[in-house]
């Protein structure tokens with residue numbers, strides 16, 4: 548695991564990470580299809596293995612502006628981190644909190660994630676289809692994009708660096724329980740793990756279990772408990788401090 552914490556790392560290794568990812572793609576073509584625990588492989592033809600022309604141009608432009616002293620890399624990283632870990636995931640957290648307090652909404656969310664998420668103003672006419680998978684006492688869902696970085700950005704914002712890393716993309720499929728342990732989630736043997744491989748067309752969002760001790764919290768307070776990592780499936784939602792066990 549390149550970085551198994553909730554804290555996004557800087558973007559300075561942008562190109563080296565991308566190149567490493569492309570190399571692993573050549574070595575291990577779509578590992579997901581070889582693992583029985585993984586649902587049927589989804590469409591992969593639109594995956595992007597190397598940075599797009601636009602990404603490379605942006606990187607080149609950024610490098611020149613930094614070199615000329617016109618922009619500060621630390622400022623750019625701060626903006627990116629804000630969208631990665633603060634603004635973006637709060638949309639998803641509101642979706643989760645509503646599902647926890649409103650059984651009818653939860654039902655709609657699981658039946659048609661795209662439409663239910665659009666009810667709250669997120670996504671809407673985006674081309675990707677949203678599928679929400681629910682964690683229970685016996686099922687734990689984990690989201691990955693084995694070939695690149697497909698991610699439910701309307702509800703989670705920008706993907707963290709570790710999500711795009713070659714180790715996460717391969718090991719989430721080969722050894723999901725090991726990856727989860729590294730993120731601090733240890734599952735008992737009677738909990739089955741389902742790994743979902745995102746694509747350009749289908750993006751997944753985990754509906755985590757509502758923690759005990761939150762019965763008196765309102766929707767806004769519940770949303771504050773929900774983390775990005777919980778919605779990717781690499782964490783559970785912790786009960787609030789002081790809540791009864």
Ligand code: FE
Nearest residue numbers: 692695696697
């Ligand atoms: Fe992808």
